[in-house]
Amino acid sequence: MKTIITAKIRLHTTPEQFAALRATQLAYRDALNYVSQYAFAHGNMSNAARLQDGTYDEIRVRFHLPSQMTCSVSRQVGATYKGLWTKVKANTAARKAGVTKKRYKGLDHAPTFVSPTLTYQNRKDYTFKNNQQVSILTLEGRVIIPYTGYRKHVERIHHGAEIGAAKLWYDKPKKTFYLLVSLELQMADPTPETQTxxxxxxxxxxxxxxxxxxxxxxxxxxxxQIVPKANHYARLRKRLQKKGTRSATRRLVAMSGRERRLKxxxxxxxxxxxxxxxxxxxxxxxxxxxxxxxxxxxxxxxxxxxxxxxxxxxxxxxxxxxxxxxxxxxxxxxxxxxxxxxxxxxxxxxxxxxxxxxxxxxxxxxxxxxxxxxxxxxxxxxxxxxxxxxxxxxxxxxxxxxxxxxxxxxxxxxxxxxxxxxxxxxxxxxxxxxxxx
CATH class of the missing domain: 3.30.420 (Nucleotidyltransferase; domain 5)
Incomplete structure (x- = not known):
């Protein structure tokens, strides 16, 4: 039996490497929004292959993304539109059954990608090296960065785990990059005798x-101890969103994700x-x-x-x-x-x-x-x-x-x-x- 876990490793970058990773992230996000607009203009297209055929050359020229990363952009946008189409069909069925009168409006406009998190493919966009180093592709070429992480996760990266795709995530408050690596582990098949x-x-x-x-x-x-705190963050966020001032927006940014992380x-x-x-x-x-x-x-x-x-x-x-x-x-x-x-x-x-x-x-x-x-x-x-x-x-x-x-x-x-x-x-x-x- 196989199970998939996510290893979170911290990248120790130099200022030059930090700038290169950040520029790559922002270019990837801009490419996502470009392909999203293209898909919306062509009837909310969700087919990744057709999106790639229609946008590949433009992404390479305009955003200077490497080839494999450009393909990942089309796949990610296609998956997003497929999820929205699933919700639209479910809402249509619910309206016909009389369960609800509200119409789902997720495809009334092109989805906007705000997070700069980007996807890397193993052995194409990133590769693990010896001495706890990882080679990562950027707009300026590959950079080799040392990393640290949870001891058991690092051991599994080097011994026994099948490494899949990874996401480059930026922790804005800490100004630190993390690589979220997908690891596929082979586990022993359970039997009635082993489950005592x-x-x-x-x-x-x-x-x-x-x-x-x-x-x-x-x-x-x-x-x-947990639920009252989560409810407090939800009420506070609601009040700040309703207020809508610049100071309220700054406060929302500062406390963003607290409720989610607490839960x-x-x-x-x-x-x-x-x-x-x-x-x-x-x-x-x-x-x-x-x-x-x-x-x-x-x-x-x-x-x-x-x-x-x-x-x-x-x-x-x-x-x-x-x-x-x-x-x-x-x-x-x-x-x-x-x-x-x-x-x-x-x-x-x-x-x-x-x-x-x-x-x-x-x-x-x-x-x-x-x-x-x-x-x-x-x-x-x-x-x-x-x-x-x-x-x-x-x-x-x-x-x-x-x-x-x-x-x-x-x-x-x-x-x-x-x-x-x-x-x-x-x-x-x-x-x-x-x-x-």
Whole structure:
């Protein structure tokens, strides 16, 4: 099994090398915007080959980019337009179904590329040398720059990892260049025998994650310190954008990315703690497709302030990012993450199987089963239900030899069959009886 990680290495440049890299970055960004305008003028073209045919010569003459870098520009713009076309088609389908009345306007004007980050291709635009040096292509030719980075990442660059494309990123506050290198690692294929533990992870806002295992252990990762800070940055950014003065703009530039970095740092720490606590385990996470639509409170003129606040909070936290970090870090620890159905995980009683919204009084953190009166923290109930569903997937894997890393969404019948099977699950730490025959 292969997994891809990103190694962040710091480039120690001289003033001349710094100027050459910066000039290359800005020329690459200008070329992106030129090709974007060309694509928009030709019917929002997304085909990278046609974009390259129509703009290659002009980019070489006007922006003086090397040939391979010029090809990367066309591919990047084509990928951007393909993503916008996907959103347009999804919006059209949603409007026909009556889900929304708003029209997606992403292709009403040419996308503008603001970030000067550029893409390098391995062995064509950049090459790693001995003594922790890297050769990088610029408008003025190649420059050889020493670098430093995380020890394990540097070791993998020199031994065992397959090196892919890289991005040259400029940290403006520190006035430092970084190279973000894609590394493909070969991992041992997991088997039911190597995955000795079972764990389930329930994600949320009040508690960023709650874990439960078949051994009865559980862990709560509170968002009490993180979420208020993130909300503060969001409110401050909104006020400054509304003000619109030059001083407000300078303040926005100074604090740009703080909310994003705060959330990503929290997700990194939580995901690392989870996979470290469950080595060589089968880790189940919720399949969160369309989760915002399923969990959305009432909308419209009659919506209460509390409901609007809940919708806003759940729409801003990065649940999918946390799950993706758990997935790739689990592989590095010899574990494996899979997705299971998220439906009714916080409404189903793990002891008797009774499922009803009334089991969560006022959508609070207390779970009280209306049938057997089982009482527990609601997020822990969700984590236990996810653990049991993960155990079912592992049992199917052991029996059939086939592993499904995500629920089958091909038909409503398959989904109904899975939910009916989950309704028969019961939480118990007692070992299963063993036949003596």
């Amino acid at each position: 533990g079972i764990a389930g992870v329930d994600v949320g806002v009040r508690y960023l994650a709650v874990t439960s295992s078949t051994r009865g252990t559980c862990t709560f990762y509170s968002g009490k 990503r740092d929290a997700n990194h720490r939580v995901s690392k703690s989870i996979v470290t606590a469950h080595p060589h385990s089968f880790i189940g996470v919720e399949h969160l497709a369309d989760i915002r639509e399923r969990t959305r409170r009432r909308t419209g003129k009659n919506t209460s302030k509390k409901q609007r606040k809940a919708n806003h909070a759940y729409s801003k936290w990065s649940f999918a990012e946390l799950q993706s970090l758990i997935a790739y870090k689990a592989l590095l620890q010899g574990s494996m993450a899979i997705k299971v159905d998220a439906h009714y995980t916080s409404q189903a009683c793990p002891m008797c199987g009774h499922t009803a919204p009334e089991n969560r009084p006022r959508h609070g953190l207390l779970f009280v089963c209306k049938k057997c009166h089982y009482t527990l923290h609601a997020d822990l109930v969700g984590a236990r239900n996810i653990t049991m569903r993960t155990l079912v997937v592992r049992q199917d894997w052991t029996t059939t030899g086939l592993l499904s890393v995500a629920p089958d969404g091909s038909s409503d019948e398959a989904k109904a069959a899975r939910l009916q099977r989950y309704a028969d699950l019961r939480w118990s730490l007692e070992p299963s009886p063993v036949s003596l025959d």
